[in-house]
Amino acid sequence: MPAVRKKPATSKRSTGTPDRILDVAGRLMQTRGYNGFSYADVAAEIGITKASLHHHFSTKAVLGAAILERYARGFRAALAAIDAAGLGAPLRLERYARLHAKVLRQDRLCLCGILAAEYLTLPAPMQRTIRAFFADNERWLARVIGEGRSGGSLHPQGSDEQVALMLLGGLEGAMLVAWPLKDMASFAASARRLLASLGGPANRRG
Amino acid sequence: MPAVRKKPATSKRSTGTPDRILDVAGRLMQTRGYNGFSYADVAAEIGITKASLHHHFSTKAVLGAAILERYARGFRAALAAIDAAGLGAPLRLERYARLHAKVLRQDRLCLCGILAAEYLTLPAPMQRTIRAFFADNERWLARVIGEGRSGGSLHPQGSDEQVALMLLGGLEGAMLVAWPLKDMASFAASARRLLASLGGPANRRG
DNA sequence: GTCTATACAGCGATAGAC
DNA sequence: GTCTATCGCTGTATAGAC
Numbered sequence: 001m002p003a004v005r006k007k008p009a010t011s012k013r014s015t016g017t018p019d020r021i022l023d024v025a026g027r028l029m030q031t032r033g034y035n036g037f038s039y040a041d042v043a044a045e046i047g048i049t050k051a052s053l054h055h056h057f058s059t060k061a062v063l064g065a066a067i068l069e070r071y072a073r074g075f076r077a078a079l080a081a082i083d084a085a086g087l088g089a090p091l092r093l094e095r096y097a098r099l100h101a102k103v104l105r106q107d108r109l110c111l112c113g114i115l116a117a118e119y120l121t122l123p124a125p126m127q128r129t130i131r132a133f134f135a136d137n138e139r140w141l142a143r144v145i146g147e148g149r150s151g152g153s154l155h156p157q158g159s160d161e162q163v164a165l166m167l168l169g170g171l172e173g174a175m176l177v178a179w180p181l182k183d184m185a186s187f188a189a190s191a192r193r194l195l196a197s198l199g200g201p202a203n204r205r206g
Numbered sequence: 207m208p209a210v211r212k213k214p215a216t217s218k219r220s221t222g223t224p225d226r227i228l229d230v231a232g233r234l235m236q237t238r239g240y241n242g243f244s245y246a247d248v249a250a251e252i253g254i255t256k257a258s259l260h261h262h263f264s265t266k267a268v269l270g271a272a273i274l275e276r277y278a279r280g281f282r283a284a285l286a287a288i289d290a291a292g293l294g295a296p297l298r299l300e301r302y303a304r305l306h307a308k309v310l311r312q313d314r315l316c317l318c319g320i321l322a323a324e325y326l327t328l329p330a331p332m333q334r335t336i337r338a339f340f341a342d343n344e345r346w347l348a349r350v351i352g353e354g355r356s357g358g359s360l361h362p363q364g365s366d367e368q369v370a371l372m373l374l375g376g377l378e379g380a381m382l383v384a385w386p387l388k389d390m391a392s393f394a395a396s397a398r399r400l401l402a403s404l405g406g407p408a409n410r411r412g
Numbered sequence: 413g414t415c416t417a418t419a420c421a422g423c424g425a426t427a428g429a430c
Numbered sequence: 431g432t433c434t435a436t437c438g439c440t441g442t443a444t445a446g447a448c
Contacts, residue, residue, distance in 0.1 A: 017431080031326055032324075032326050032327050033239070033241065033323060033324055033327065035239065035241040035242055035324075036241055036324060036326070036327040038422075038423065038424080039423080039424065039425090040422075040423080040424095048431090048432070048433090049432070049433060049434080050423095050424080050425085051425090051426080051427095051432075051433065051434080051435095052431065052432050052433075054424085054425065054426080055431065055432075056431090058425085059424075059425075060423095060424065060425095109323065113323070113379075113382060114323045116382050116383065116385055116386055117239060117315065117319070117320045117323035117324070117382060117385075118238075118239055118241075118242060118323070118324075119385055119386050120237055120238050120242070121238050121239065121242040127386065130386055131386050131387065134383055134386070157399070157402055157403075158395070158398075158399050158402070162395045162396070162398075162399055163399060165380070165383065165392050165395060165396050165399075166376065166380070166395070166396040166399040166400060168379075168383055169376060169379035169380035169381075169382065169383040169384075169396050170372065170375060170376040170379055170380075170396075170400070171379065172379040172382055172383060173319075173374075173375035173376055173377065173378040173379020173380065173381075173382060174371070174372070174375035174376075174379065175375075175379075176319060176322050176323060176375065176378055176379060176382065177322065177340055177371065177374055177375040177378060178375075179322055179323075179325055180322055180325050180333065180336055180337050180340070181337065186371050189364070189368045189371060189372070190368070190371050190372040190375050190376075192364075192368075193363070193364050193368055193369060193371075193372040193403075194372060194376070196363055196364070197363075197399075197403035223413080244440075244441060244442080245441080245442065245443090246440080246441080246442095254413090254414070254415090255414070255415060255416080256442085256443085257414075257415065257416080257417090257443090257444080257445095258413065258414050258415075260442085260443065260444080261413065261414075262413090264443085265442075265443075266441095266442065266443095
C-alpha cells in the first residue's frame with residue numbers, strides 16, 4: 001500500500017493553501033487564542049474567502065484540531081531531536097527550556113498553554129490533545145530528570161514526576177507572565193532559576 | 207467631602223444586583239475567559255434580561271474591568287493580611303501559595319492568569335490592570351524574599367526579583383497545567399517544590 | 413430597575429456557479 | 431479550488447414602556 005504522502009519529498013516552504021492556512025491560523029491561535037480569531041481574519045490575511053477556507057477545513061473545530069495536532073507533533077519531534085543529540089540531562093533540559101524561549105521570541109505563547117486557559121470552551125478533541133501534550137512533556141521531563149539523577153548530573157529534591165511537573169508548569173507560567181510585556185529577559189531568568197533548582201553541576205549547594 | 211460608600215457598613219452577602227452580576231460574571235471569566243462568556247449567559251443565570259445587565263454595566267468592557275479590579279483589590283487585601291499576621295518569610299510565602307491553591311480548589315483559574323492568555327484581545331484598561339497585578343505580586347514577593355534572605359530564613363539563588371518572578375510564574379503555570387485535569391495534587395506538589403527551592407529552614411542542602 | 417422589542421455587526425457554515 | 435451570495439444564529443448594545 002502506498003504511503004500517505006501529502007507533500008512532495010522536496011518540500012519547499014508552505015507551498016500549498018492548506019499549509020498557508022495552518023500557518024496563519026496557527027499564529028493567530030498562539031497570540032489570540034481559539035476564541036480570539038475568526039475565519040474572516042484568516043481569510044482576509046491569506047487573500048481568499050471564508051468559503052474557500054471551509055473547503056479546506058470544514059469547521060473551525062476541525063481547523064483548530066489540525067493546528068493543535070501539528071503543533072504537538074512538532075514539539076514531540078523536537079524532543080526526539082534533543083534525545084538524539086546524545087547530551088547529558090542538564091543540557092537536554094536547557095535545550096528543552098530553549099524550545100519555549102524560541103516560541104516566546106517569535107511573539108507567541110505555547111499553543112497548549114494558551115489553549116489550556118480556554119480549555120472549558122474548546123471542542124472535546126482539542127481538549128484531549130492538550131491533555132496528551134502535557135502528559136507527554138511530563139513523561140519526557142521525568143525520564144530526563146531520572147537519568148540525570150541516577151547519572152549524578154542532577155540532584156533534585158522530590159520525585160522525578162514532581163520535578164517534571166514543576167518544570168513544565170514553571171516554564172508555561174513564565175511565558176504567561178512575560179507575555180503582556182513581551183519580556184524575554186524575565187522568561188530567561190525564570191527558566192535559569194528553575195533549572196538551577198535541580199542541583200546541576202554548576203549549582204550544587206554546600 | 208463624604209467618603210465614597212456603595213454599601214452599608216453592615217454589608218451582608220451579595221445583596222444587590224450589581225454584586226450578583228459581578229459574582230456570576232466573575233466566575234465565568236475565571237473559568238471560560240473574557241471571550242468565553244456573554245451577557246446572555248450572565249443574564250440567564252441571574253434571572254434578569256440582557257437589557258437589565260446593560261443598565262448596571264453599560265458595556266462588556268466596563269463589566270470586565272470592574273470584575274478584574276475587584277479581583278485585584280481582593281488579592282492586594284489578602285497580601286496585606288498575610289503581612290499583618292507577623293509571620294516569617296517562609297510561612298508568608300506558604301500562605302501566598304495557598305491563596306492560589308484556594309482559587310484552584312474553587313474550580314477557577316487565577317483571573318489574571320487566564321486573562322493574560324487573552325491579553326491581546328482585551329480592552330486597554332483591562333490590559334493595564336493585568337500588568338499592574340503582576341507587578342504588584344512581583345514586588346510583594348521580592349520584598350518577602352529579601353526579608354527572608356537578610357533574616358537568614360531563606361537562602362535562594364538569584365536576585366530577589368528573579369526569584370519572585372520564578373515563583374509567580376511557577377504558581378500561575380502550575381495552575382494552568384493542573385487546570386484541564388483539575389489536579390489539585392499536582393498543583394500542590396509543584397508549589398511545594400517551588401518553595402523548597404528557596405532554601406528555607408527545612409530544605410537546606412548540605 | 414426591570415422589561416419587550418429591536419437594531420446591527422459578526423460569527424460559522426452552506427449552496428451553487430465558474 | 432475559488433468565488434458570490436446568503437442563511438441562521440449569536441454577539442453587544444439601544445430605545446422606550448412600565
